[in-house]
Amino acid sequence: MSGTFVGMPAFPTAARAALGNTQLRRNLAHATHTIRDKRAQVVGEVEEWEALRLAGAGVKEAALRDLATHLETLEESLIRAGAVVHWARDAEEACEIVAQVAKSHQVDEVVKVKSMATLEIGLNDHLEREGIAAWETDLAELIVQLGDDLPSHILVPAIHRNRAEIREIFRTRMAASGRPAPDDLSDDPAALAGAAREHMREKFLRAKVAVSGANFAVADTGTLVVVESEGNGRMCLTLPEVLISVVGIEKVVATWSDLDPMLRLLPRSSTGERMNPYTSTWSGVHPGDGPQEVHVVLLDNGRTRALADDVGRQALRCIRCSACLNVCPVYERTGGHAYGSVYPGPIGAILNPLLKGVSDEQTASLPYASSLCGACFEVCPVRIDIPSVLVDQRAAVVDSHRDDRRPKAEAVAMKAAAWAFSDSRRLAWAERASGLAGRVMSRFSRTTLPGGRAAAGRLPGPAAGWTGARDLPAPPEESFRAWWDRTDGGQFGEGR
Amino acid sequence: MTSARDEILRRVRSALDGVSPAVAVPPAPRAPDRGDLVALFVERVEDYRAEVTRCTPAELDGLVAEVLNGAQAVVPPGLGLDVAGSVVDHGLTSIELDGIDAVVTRAAVGIAETGTIVLDHQPDQGRRVISLVPDLHVCIVDSSQVVADVPDAIALLDPARPLTWISGPSATSDIELDRVEGVHGPRTLHVVVVA
Numbered sequence: 001m002s003g004t005f006v007g008m009p010a011f012p013t014a015a016r017a018a019l020g021n022t023q024l025r026r027n028l029a030h031a032t033h034t035i036r037d038k039r040a041q042v043v044g045e046v047e048e049w050e051a052l053r054l055a056g057a058g059v060k061e062a063a064l065r066d067l068a069t070h071l072e073t074l075e076e077s078l079i080r081a082g083a084v085v086h087w088a089r090d091a092e093e094a095c096e097i098v099a100q101v102a103k104s105h106q107v108d109e110v111v112k113v114k115s116m117a118t119l120e121i122g123l124n125d126h127l128e129r130e131g132i133a134a135w136e137t138d139l140a141e142l143i144v145q146l147g148d149d150l151p152s153h154i155l156v157p158a159i160h161r162n163r164a165e166i167r168e169i170f171r172t173r174m175a176a177s178g179r180p181a182p183d184d185l186s187d188d189p190a191a192l193a194g195a196a197r198e199h200m201r202e203k204f205l206r207a208k209v210a211v212s213g214a215n216f217a218v219a220d221t222g223t224l225v226v227v228e229s230e231g232n233g234r235m236c237l238t239l240p241e242v243l244i245s246v247v248g249i250e251k252v253v254a255t256w257s258d259l260d261p262m263l264r265l266l267p268r269s270s271t272g273e274r275m276n277p278y279t280s281t282w283s284g285v286h287p288g289d290g291p292q293e294v295h296v297v298l299l300d301n302g303r304t305r306a307l308a309d310d311v312g313r314q315a316l317r318c319i320r321c322s323a324c325l326n327v328c329p330v331y332e333r334t335g336g337h338a339y340g341s342v343y344p345g346p347i348g349a350i351l352n353p354l355l356k357g358v359s360d361e362q363t364a365s366l367p368y369a370s371s372l373c374g375a376c377f378e379v380c381p382v383r384i385d386i387p388s389v390l391v392d393q394r395a396a397v398v399d400s401h402r403d404d405r406r407p408k409a410e411a412v413a414m415k416a417a418a419w420a421f422s423d424s425r426r427l428a429w430a431e432r433a434s435g436l437a438g439r440v441m442s443r444f445s446r447t448t449l450p451g452g453r454a455a456a457g458r459l460p461g462p463a464a465g466w467t468g469a470r471d472l473p474a475p476p477e478e479s480f481r482a483w484w485d486r487t488d489g490g491q492f493g494e495g496r
Numbered sequence: 497m498t499s500a501r502d503e504i505l506r507r508v509r510s511a512l513d514g515v516s517p518a519v520a521v522p523p524a525p526r527a528p529d530r531g532d533l534v535a536l537f538v539e540r541v542e543d544y545r546a547e548v549t550r551c552t553p554a555e556l557d558g559l560v561a562e563v564l565n566g567a568q569a570v571v572p573p574g575l576g577l578d579v580a581g582s583v584v585d586h587g588l589t590s591i592e593l594d595g596i597d598a599v600v601t602r603a604a605v606g607i608a609e610t611g612t613i614v615l616d617h618q619p620d621q622g623r624r625v626i627s628l629v630p631d632l633h634v635c636i637v638d639s640s641q642v643v644a645d646v647p648d649a650i651a652l653l654d655p656a657r658p659l660t661w662i663s664g665p666s667a668t669s670d671i672e673l674d675r676v677e678g679v680h681g682p683r684t685l686h687v688v689v690v691a
């Protein structure tokens with residue numbers, strides 16, 4: 001994949017571009033609503049869902065708070081089970097380890113099962129530079145890879161592509177990397193899936209080395225777990241001789257029985273199924289069955305940075321179910337690309353700044369990509385309080401600008417608000433001015449919000465940053481205080 | 497030079513400096529009693545668009561032959577059932593397996609609540625690869641193997657073994673969220689419940 005997220009514009013700019021793409025918006029709305037409904041149905045079936053969430057959050061929180069102990073135990077268990085354990089401080093180090101193992105087997109290709117961690121570290125690009133082709137094997141990732149594109153959703157990375165586009169990608173691109181798509185390929189999803197099956201089967205059968213991630217890593221047994229739907233994971237975990245798994249250090253749970261709440265929470269929250277089609281677990285090398293050389297790369301890459309953040313630490317509980325994306329009103333409209341990261345949506349808006357810090361403009365814009373409506377917290381199976389972390393990260397962004405010479409428009413606005421709110425006469429004046437603006441906007445604005453309220457489109461000047469990607473509702477023509485005075489608290493009816 | 501290992505563990509310890517490791521982990525709740533587990537299991541497996549047939553032990557070999565309908569099957573060495581025309585797996589290559597239509601295995605556990613079968617790849621189930629490459633998977637589950645929910649299965653299963661949890665046939669919803677059965681794994685899953 002040549003596309004990377006590096007150099008992405010900040011969220012508001014990218015979001016404006018995405019908002020202009022009606023096809024994308026339609027696909028996203030359809031997808032998020034479908035998954036959302038399915039999830040609600042299977043979650044509703046579990047009488048004690050809230051208790052299950054508490055258990056899941058507890059398992060992950062406990063693992064995080066004693067992470068060093070669990071990591072050492074995990075390492076010990078893995079080695080005992082015949083695996084080779086590597087540690088990687090950052091993306092570069094992790095990529096280097098994977099490349100070295102692959103090279104030691106003289107291969108020029110590896111097969112991959114979808115993994116957020118390997119996407120995060122840019123493994124495919126790195127391997128490509130080393131002359132090793134990394135084949136994504138998940139249908140959606142295949143679509144993304146062949147289309148030279150970027151994934152837009154954790155769970156359905158090709159959600160922004162419709163069937164006609166997919167057919168076109170398969171017909172024009174498959175031949176260059178293996179078995180071509182049949183000439184008479186239709187845009188029927190079953191036919192498209194069939195073409196992917198044939199194309200990938202050839203690669204699975206010849207691959208010597210596979211790369212995976214893991215959804216969970218069980219410390220006391222050295223067991224890795226991969227949760228999937230298509231069977232490409234099983235192929236990668238079973239057929240090749242060598243398996244390399246890149247596992248974020250936050251994937252650890254303490255004991256085998258800790259998997260219970262997690263395996264009940266994840267599929268229902270994620271694809272809206274009682275259970276996903278396939279879950280594979282393995283503990284090191286199993287003689288006579290599957291890969292006989294097993295490597296595990298334990299990855300930091302900013303996780304210890306997030307771990308040190310008392311408010312943000314909980315973000316590391318995330319099990320990448322993507323439920324928060326599907327309920328997010330911002331995500332639904334902009335899609336994943338606008339977040340400029342492999343972790344989009346509400347979780348991305350907190351995880352990226354926590355992992356990387358807020359020194360670059362792109363990452364610093366993410367905590368603002370939210371209306372703080374709280375829907376994400378409500379659906380999160382491990383109870384990550386995303387809104388609180390967002391607010392805290394906004395504070396971190398503001399702190400990082402403390403020494404700027406030119407104050408940000410937001411800081412100016414807040415100062416002005418503080419000045420106006422601190423005195424009732426000033427407030428009354430400000431309200432009259434605002435009411436006037438509201439009447440002017442109602443007259444002249446070309447944008448209307450749902451419900452018929454007038455709105456400003458893009459405002460010029462310092463407010464452009466805010467209104468570039470948002471419609472600013474016109475201020476009401478009468479303030480609450482003026483209305484109260486006029487009607488004596490509504491006692492005399494609306495009177496207007 | 498410190499190793500990456502020591503450096504990461506040091507960072508973890510310093511990140512958690514002053515953070516109490518004690519967290520009360522509430523026990524995961526159990527699903528309420530749902531009555532006839534085998535009936536629930538059958539219903540939930542069918543929900544995934546898998547085929548399910550119930551039979552008695554005496555009917556088993558006839559039924560398996562019927563389901564295979566002449567397709568050639570690979571069987572694990574310890575299946576304990578005669579399947580006409582089958583190939584016993586003693587280390588077939590993946591390429592050889594790719595030429596075989598079907599596979600017949602037993603299972604380790606069935607989970608009623610989620611309609612899941614779990615294979616722990618003992619000799620009656622065989623290596624992981626044999627239940628993966630052929631396009632039709634016939635899986636025989638004894639009704640005594642059916643448990644209520646995920647925690648019961650976790651308690652019975654041995655993590656030292658490789659495990660494959662199967663809930664319906666391979667599926668994808670990657671194209672406009674239309675569910676399609678079968679991308680890489682077996683496109684047809686037929687579960688036979690013996691009681």
Ligand code: SF4
Nearest residue numbers: 318319321322324380
């Ligand atoms: S933050 Fe919660 S809801 Fe969002 S992906 Fe992670 S686990 Fe799922």
